[in-house]
Amino acid sequence: MKNKPPCNVTHPFVAKHSADVIGVLSGLDRLRLRGTLRALYQPTVLLRYLFVCQVLLKGFKNYALGLTQRIIEPAEGMATKADRPWRYLNSGKISKEDVVRQIMERDPVEKGLVAILRCVEPCQTYEIHGESKGARTQIKPVLTPSKCLHLYFYHQHPLFGLMHLRLQTWFPFPIEICLNGREWLARQMDRSGLSYQRQDNYFAWLQDPDQAQRLMDRQLQTRWPTHLKRLLNQNHPLHREICRPLDWVR
Numbered sequence: 001m002k003n004k005p006p007c008n009v010t011h012p013f014v015a016k017h018s019a020d021v022i023g024v025l026s027g028l029d030r031l032r033l034r035g036t037l038r039a040l041y042q043p044t045v046l047l048r049y050l051f052v053c054q055v056l057l058k059g060f061k062n063y064a065l066g067l068t069q070r071i072i073e074p075a076e077g078m079a080t081k082a083d084r085p086w087r088y089l090n091s092g093k094i095s096k097e098d099v100v101r102q103i104m105e106r107d108p109v110e111k112g113l114v115a116i117l118r119c120v121e122p123c124q125t126y127e128i129h130g131e132s133k134g135a136r137t138q139i140k141p142v143l144t145p146s147k148c149l150h151l152y153f154y155h156q157h158p159l160f161g162l163m164h165l166r167l168q169t170w171f172p173f174p175i176e177i178c179l180n181g182r183e184w185l186a187r188q189m190d191r192s193g194l195s196y197q198r199q200d201n202y203f204a205w206l207q208d209p210d211q212a213q214r215l216m217d218r219q220l221q222t223r224w225p226t227h228l229k230r231l232l233n234q235n236h237p238l239h240r241e242i243c244r245p246l247d248w249v250r
Contacts, residue, residue, distance in 0.1 A: 023209025027216035028181030029201075033228065039246055040172035043139055046126065048249040050139075057128055057137045068149070068169045071238050075116055075151050078235075085115040092121040096164070100154045109156050117152040125170050153235045159227065161187045165235045173242060177231060181219060188215040 039045045050056075055063045079086035085103055089096070096117055103115050125146050129138045148170035157163050161183035166176040182201050189196055189212060196212070197205040206212050232239055 023206060023213070025185075025203070025206075025209070025213055025216060027185070027213075028179075028219055031179045031181060033177045033179075033224070035175040035177070035228070035232070037172050037174075037243065037246065039249070041124075041141075043126070043141065045249055046139060046171075049245050052245040052248045057139055060126075060128055060139065064171050067171075067238065067242065071167070071169045071173075071236065072149070072151070074237055075153070075235070078113065079116045082113045084109075084113045085117075087115060087117050089117055089119040092119055094119075096152050096154075100162070100164075104162075111156050111158060114154040114156055114162070117154070119150055119152065120147050121150050122146065123148045123150075123168050123170060124174075125172075151235075155231075159187065160184050165231055167236055173239075175232070175236065177228060181216070184219060185212065185216050188218070 040049060047057075050060065050063075053063070076086055087099070089099065096119075099117060100115055123146055125142050125148060126139050127142050129140055148168060151167045151169060153165040153167070155163060155165075160179050163177070163179045163183070166178065168174050180201065182198075182203070185203075186196070186198060189206075192211070192215065194211060194215075195207040196203050203212075
């Protein structure tokens, strides 16, 4: 009995166009890495956190607003110092990638900050209950859809190429770091001196498909803590202060 061909999406396509296919790449495409302060998603833990910070429930909103402002101000200063756009988008439906591509077309960046975009988008957060009529004051997760400001830090990263970090500026401050495996591979091939033709998010031609696959395989051996910590420190310097009280409530 003959072995069955691999059952995947690419096999029929490769079989049909075998005369034109010079190789098949297998690896990361879009990659989203999410960082959360999971403890702060628990109201009981957040209560202890606020106690350590000496913040009353009635003062939670002002305390949170203060932290939000202290996140935004360094970000704006970062854009100003680098002389890069600090742009507000009035709708979450606007493609950030398209906006950044337009910025890159007008003012290319080989390395470093490209732009910081701001946008109000849905978030998970808290609200205070029982502030009136003598009721017991409580802090509870918001069950109805809520929104807050998010910051998008776009960089031409020396390893990953064009990528971004998304930061929610309100409790509990989740972070997402988004990479493109094809963008990353292009950087790897540039450093290795391999020629290629890239169209949008795919490669129409590769000088050495086998070597390109080996480079892509190396992506799986990345020391993520080193790179992610550096990105966190660069874009969100207030994270140390926000995290410090958690050492006392766990």
